[in-house]
Amino acid sequence: DTAVSQTPKYLVTQMGNDKSIKCEQNLGHDTMYWYKQDSKKFLKIMFSYNNKELIINETVPNRFSPKSPDKAHLNLHINSLELGDSAVYFCASSEMGEKLFFGSGTQLSVL
Amino acid sequence: DQQVKQNSPSLSVQEGRISILNCDYTNSMFDYFLWYKKYPAEGPTFLISISSIKDKNEDGRFTVFLNKSAKHLSLHIVPSQPGDSAVYFCAARKYDYKLSFGAGTTVTVRA
Numbered sequence: 001d002t003a004v005s006q007t008p009k010y011l012v013t014q015m016g017n018d019k020s021i022k023c024e025q026n027l028g029h030d031t032m033y034w035y036k037q038d039s040k041k042f043l044k045i046m047f048s049y050n051n052k053e054l055i056i057n058e059t060v061p062n063r064f065s066p067k068s069p070d071k072a073h074l075n076l077h078i079n080s081l082e083l084g085d086s087a088v089y090f091c092a093s094s095e096m097g098e099k100l101f102f103g104s105g106t107q108l109s110v111l
Numbered sequence: 112d113q114q115v116k117q118n119s120p121s122l123s124v125q126e127g128r129i130s131i132l133n134c135d136y137t138n139s140m141f142d143y144f145l146w147y148k149k150y151p152a153e154g155p156t157f158l159i160s161i162s163s164i165k166d167k168n169e170d171g172r173f174t175v176f177l178n179k180s181a182k183h184l185s186l187h188i189v190p191s192q193p194g195d196s197a198v199y200f201c202a203a204r205k206y207d208y209k210l211s212f213g214a215g216t217t218v219t220v221r222a
Contacts, residue, residue: 004154040214041198041214041215042113042212042213042214043155043200043202043210043212044212045209045210048208048209056207056209090154090155092154096208097208099145099157099160100155100157100210101156101157102147102154102155102156103154104152104153104154105152105153105154
């Protein structure tokens, strides 16, 4: 039973499209995150929610909109996809301030 | 501006020998440091951590050393095993709980 699961694992789409990535955790954690791993392999935080409330919002284009319907789910919606959005997106969860548990990632390719 | 740096992108070591991975950071506000391990097509998994009030933490074959004055930490794996072949990320955290990651070091353990 996967602790942090995200779907889809692979996403190939055209520029200008709108797409969503879903994430669910069954660890009972209060905090969830979206990280982006860019072409240089750095993992950079994008957003964090604590109990459905946005607590971290890094400098991310407003085409990216996270949504947390409940504390076990954090989805990422991306509007008007651009070539530079191609990356691996990781969802993660934790108790506040504790170690992160990551999902297996979503490889997004924008053509 | 990368605040956590792993200057060695790769490391090759013979099975049974010691693997030493290095990490440097620039922000003196970091108070907690973590190492994550990542296999291909999987998310990073937590390996070991150390608080800034300590200089060493050991867990089985894994030991992390912290030199605050040098803003440097290292991960020792002894003895190295084939299953240790993976990408290792160093991460550092401030009071705001944001994790800053290095670019990773790919470890290959040769039989």
